[in-house]
Amino acid sequence: TRDLPIVEITGQAWTGIQALTSGTTVATDCNLSNCFSLSLAHNATLSNPTNLKAGATYVWIVTQTAGSNTLAFGSVFKWPGGTAPTIASGAGQVSIITGVSNGTNVYAAAQTNLS
Numbered sequence: 001t002r003d004l005p006i007v008e009i010t011g012q013a014w015t016g017i018q019a020l021t022s023g024t025t026v027a028t029d030c031n032l033s034n035c036f037s038l039s040l041a042h043n044a045t046l047s048n049p050t051n052l053k054a055g056a057t058y059v060w061i062v063t064q065t066a067g068s069n070t071l072a073f074g075s076v077f078k079w080p081g082g083t084a085p086t087i088a089s090g091a092g093q094v095s096i097i098t099g100v101s102n103g104t105n106v107y108a109a110a111q112t113n114l115s
Contacts, residue, residue, distance in 0.1 A: 035061070
């Protein structure tokens, strides 16, 4: 075994929310934050994130701009039952994607239709 560094925090710890750019492919660089926002204005694919770290938790806050846009997910996103969620489709509705990484994959769950 090896000694791992331990960081003890009293109070809150957070990273800023990093805005992602809507397009047919949406890129996430996990070196920029652990929390990302996406104003979804296109049918898009959230591509495989770069710079994943084992043990890290990541959050994507997806807001429909006009509604009815779809979001697919890269192959490293792993979902309960193997089925990716259908995100909220109404204008202004929010879906939250939360995942924990093993450094290769993101084991994710979704909360949808938040408004």
